[in-house]
Amino acid sequence: MIRKRVAVLGSTGSIGINTLDVIRRHSGRFDIVLLSAFNNVELLARQIREFRPDKVAIAQAHIPSMSAMFGKKAAFFDVERDLAALVAEKQVDIVVIAMSGSAALDPFLSAVRAGKEVAPSNKEALVIAGDILMREAHRSGARIIPVDSEQSAIFQCLEGHRREDLRCVHLTASGGALLRVPKSRHRQLTVKDVLKHPRWKMGAKITVDSATLMNKGFEVIEAQRLFSLAVDQVKVVIHPQALVHSLVEYIDGAMIAQLNVTDMRIPIQYALTYPQRLDTGFKGLDLVALKELTFELPDLDKFPSLALAFEVARRRGTFPAVLNAANEVAVEAFLSGKLSFTGIYKVVERTVLAHRASGTLSLKNIRESDAWARSAATRFLGKGK
Numbered sequence: 001m002i003r004k005r006v007a008v009l010g011s012t013g014s015i016g017i018n019t020l021d022v023i024r025r026h027s028g029r030f031d032i033v034l035l036s037a038f039n040n041v042e043l044l045a046r047q048i049r050e051f052r053p054d055k056v057a058i059a060q061a062h063i064p065s066m067s068a069m070f071g072k073k074a075a076f077f078d079v080e081r082d083l084a085a086l087v088a089e090k091q092v093d094i095v096v097i098a099m100s101g102s103a104a105l106d107p108f109l110s111a112v113r114a115g116k117e118v119a120p121s122n123k124e125a126l127v128i129a130g131d132i133l134m135r136e137a138h139r140s141g142a143r144i145i146p147v148d149s150e151q152s153a154i155f156q157c158l159e160g161h162r163r164e165d166l167r168c169v170h171l172t173a174s175g176g177a178l179l180r181v182p183k184s185r186h187r188q189l190t191v192k193d194v195l196k197h198p199r200w201k202m203g204a205k206i207t208v209d210s211a212t213l214m215n216k217g218f219e220v221i222e223a224q225r226l227f228s229l230a231v232d233q234v235k236v237v238i239h240p241q242a243l244v245h246s247l248v249e250y251i252d253g254a255m256i257a258q259l260n261v262t263d264m265r266i267p268i269q270y271a272l273t274y275p276q277r278l279d280t281g282f283k284g285l286d287l288v289a290l291k292e293l294t295f296e297l298p299d300l301d302k303f304p305s306l307a308l309a310f311e312v313a314r315r316r317g318t319f320p321a322v323l324n325a326a327n328e329v330a331v332e333a334f335l336s337g338k339l340s341f342t343g344i345y346k347v348v349e350r351t352v353l354a355h356r357a358s359g360t361l362s363l364k365n366i367r368e369s370d371a372w373a374r375s376a377a378t379r380f381l382g383k384g385k
């Protein structure tokens with residue numbers, strides 16, 4: 001059996017840890033050749049001892065201490081400066097992009113240009129530059145197999161079907177921590193309230209995005225890019241049990257759904273071993289024990305971030321980059337106690353409304369819009385409280 005050589009970007013995060021767990025289970029099939037993290041050097045050191053990658057990328061400030069700890073056993077690189085070049089090296093077969101934020105864009109683009117297999121859980125890069133990433137993947141032949149559970153579900157439901165027969169996709173949303181919390185209480189919500197996700201255990205940023213439904217809005221844009229869909233072909237439905245990960249509807253009215261227990265190791269493993277399926281250790285759902293699978297429309301008045309994301313998806317261009325950057329600033333401010341929960345939407349909406357689209361879409365335009373949105377959102381923070 002040929003062993004796949006894997007780069008895991010963001011190995012110390014929630015998805016990164018789950019990815020390493022999948023690889024541990026199938027250690028005969030994979031070699032970790034590159035790990036990247038940012039500041040969590042303690043966990044990273046344990047991962048290096050266990051998986052013995054040749055190369056490791058980390059925030060520059062940690063390189064001297066990590067190099068001293070590992071000597072010649074691993075080579076350390078600056079994650080911000082070197083990661084894009086490292087993922088393109090010939091000893092990498094598949095790149096799992098599990099790092100958070102727009103910092104993933106450069107390594108993602110580099111992996112795609114180098115024709116690698118790419119397994120992204122990161123949504124930000126696809127949201128802000130999905131058109132460019134997909135165009136480059138088409139050019140190089142890079143295969144993108146999404147890890148995000150909803151996109152993985154759509155990918156799986158599209159397999160073996162004619163694309164021209166597709167009517168639309170239905171993205172499911174658990175509804176996050178606030179599904180049943182009345183809008184009147186949103187202003188007083190604390191970080192602790194918002195971080196209590198009922199179904200998934202995830203990083204703090206994405207848990208807040210799930211509570212505002214901005215996460216679902218990002219997924220609308222992500223799905224649009226990954227599967228070349230018109231905005232009207234992407235529907236969102238609340239499904240609190242989070243067992244149906246998404247559905248695809250064909251022109252004859254047939255709908256195909258993908259279900260499994262809520263554990264990210266299932267879509268991660270699917271992406272790593274595609275097109276093969278291997279034992280994950282998980283059973284299928286106990287259909288008889290399932291009490292109910294319910295679906296409801298999202299309340300756009302209570303969760304205006306989702307409506308805003310649809311509007312941004314329609315406008316395309318640099319608007320998704322602005323939406324993402326403003327949201328990063330606002331969520332960070334909320335997590336550090338500088339902004340109320342309802343302030344997140346106000347700051348993001350103000351920034352999107354103030355944006356003036358610039359020319360044809362290019363990386364330069366995206367980066368400029370991202371920088372503009374960060375400073376505009378920072379200015380609006382005081383007014384968003």
Ligand SMILES: NC(=O)c1ccc[n+]([C@@H]2O[C@H](COP(=O)([O-])OP(=O)(O)OC[C@H]3O[C@@H](n4cnc5c(N)ncnc54)[C@H](OP(=O)(O)O)[C@@H]3O)[C@@H](O)[C@H]2O)c1
Nearest residue numbers: 010012013014015037038039040099100121122123202203
């Ligand atoms: N968690 C989920 O279940 C889930 C599901 C679907 C999609 N996603 C998406 O997957 C991505 C990762 O989510 P997560 O929940 O795993 O996040 P997380 O737990 O916060 O982990 C983020 C990872 O990225 C690294 N990182 C952060 N900033 C970085 C930077 N500027 N440069 C390089 N590395 C950086 C972190 O390093 P340190 O920890 O070492 O600082 C960590 O390894 C996000 O885009 C998220 O939206 C997550």
